Amino acid sequence: MPALIDIRRRIRSVRNTQQITRAMKMISAAKLRRAQEAIFAARPYARLMLQVLNSMATRAAPEHHPLLQDKGDARQLLVVITADKGLCGGFNANIIRLASRIIEQRRDKTVELGLLGRKGRDHFRRRHLSVHSEHVGIFQALTYATAQRIARELIEAFVDDRFDEIHLVFNEFKSVIQQRVVAERLLPIEKRSLQPTLPAFDYIYEPSPKAIFDNLLPRHVETQVFRALLESTAAEHGARMTAMDAATNNAAEMIDRLTLHMNKVRQAAITKEIIEVVSGAAS
Numbered sequence: 057m058p059a060l061i062d063i064r065r066r067i068r069s070v071r072n073t074q075q076i077t078r079a080m081k082m083i084s085a086a087k088l089r090r091a092q093e094a095i096f097a098a099r100p101y102a103r104l105m106l107q108v109l110n111s112m113a114t115r116a117a118p119e120h121h122p123l124l125q126d127k128g129d130a131r132q133l134l135v136v137i138t139a140d141k142g143l144c145g146g147f148n149a150n151i152i153r154l155a156s157r158i159i160e161q162r163r164d165k166t167v168e169l170g171l172l173g174r175k176g177r178d179h180f181r182r183r184h185l186s187v188h189s190e191h192v193g194i195f196q197a198l199t200y201a202t203a204q205r206i207a208r209e210l211i212e213a214f215v216d217d218r219f220d221e222i223h224l225v226f227n228e229f230k231s232v233i234q235q236r237v238v239a240e241r242l243l244p245i246e247k248r249s250l251q252p253t254l255p256a257f258d259y260i261y262e263p264s265p266k267a268i269f270d271n272l273l274p275r276h277v278e279t280q281v282f283r284a285l286l287e288s289t290a291a292e293h294g295a296r297m298t299a300m301d302a303a304t305n306n307a308a309e310m311i312d313r314l315t316l317h318m319n320k321v322r323q324a325a326i327t328k329e330i331i332e333v334v335s336g337a338a339s
Contacts (some may be wrong), residue, residue, distance in 0.1 A: 058069070064267075064315060066314055074307035074311070077290070077307060078300070082191065084294075084300060087209075088232070092290055095283075095290045098283050109272060111215055122214075123211065123245055123269075124269070125160070127220040129221050131165070132153060132168070132220065133168050133222045134168070134223050135152060135170040135221040135222065137151070137170055137225065137226035137227075138171075138288075139174075140196075143296060144299055145296070145298060147235065147292055147296070150174075150227070151237055152179050153226060154225055158223075159185070168187065169186065170187075170191075170222075171189070171191070172194065173191075173192065173194075174192045174193070177192055193335065196269055200288070201284055204278045204282075207278040207280075207285065210277065211243070212279070214243045224240050225237070225238070226288045227288050227291035231285050232296055232297060232298060235295060243277065256262060285295055
């Protein structure tokens with residue numbers, strides 16, 4: 057049977073851990089609130105931009121802009137967005153699992169990786185896969201300029217004919233307790249089929265289709281990358297908040313069990329001393 061001092065030391069250790077997990081939960085809750093505000097503000101613009109450009113790209117000729125050209129799917133770039141830190145449940149594992157499954161399904165194609173986040177970088181680096189680019193530490197102070205820089209690198213790689221397709225893999229924020237891992241094609245910009253009820257007319261472009269696409273399409277790519285980064289940030293804080301809440305509750309349950317066990321040990325020790333005293337008096 058363990059000594060009382062060992063049990064007390066363990067209770068103190070668990071209580072210290074509980075304080076850490078509770079503090080991390082509160083920090084994630086505060087950051088999640090700001091991340092939610094950012095993603096809710098960015099979603100309408102990104103979705104409307106995607107809708108408008110899909111409509112324009114469907115009617116436009118591919119030669120109007122290189123970002124509209126369908127080159128096939130032989131060479132692909134998979135941009136995997138993970139977190140820089142752990143302690144957020146299955147957040148990183150779910151993204152890595154989906155990315156690994158996509159790589160396995162496309163073994164007949166050339167697939168390279170663009171890794172955003174330390175956890176994904178460390179995982180795929182150990183597996184000696186072909187890595188095109190790495191970005192670590194971008195979530196500490198995420199800005200549109202960061203997404204713009206990443207998007208321009210992706211656009212340059214696509215226009216220079218290094219890749220035929222570029223896809224994003226990230227966690228989409230649904231709620232505090234729910235995230236959805238998604239894989240979306242970023243480039244070339246997807247052309248959706250026109251609905252039968254809509255007339256197959258084209259727009260009147262002013263000043264010209266090329267000038268409009270040169271301005272809009274890169275901004276669209278930047279917006280979609282920024283939205284994916286914001287979604288991933290909010291989902292990470294939500295996952296960490298949930299994981300730290302569960303860890304705090306588990307620590308409280310462990311403290312209760314250890315306290316009960318300590319009381320039993322102390323009671324047994326007192327009972328033993330009383331028996332020894334009574335036995336000595338009787339002898």
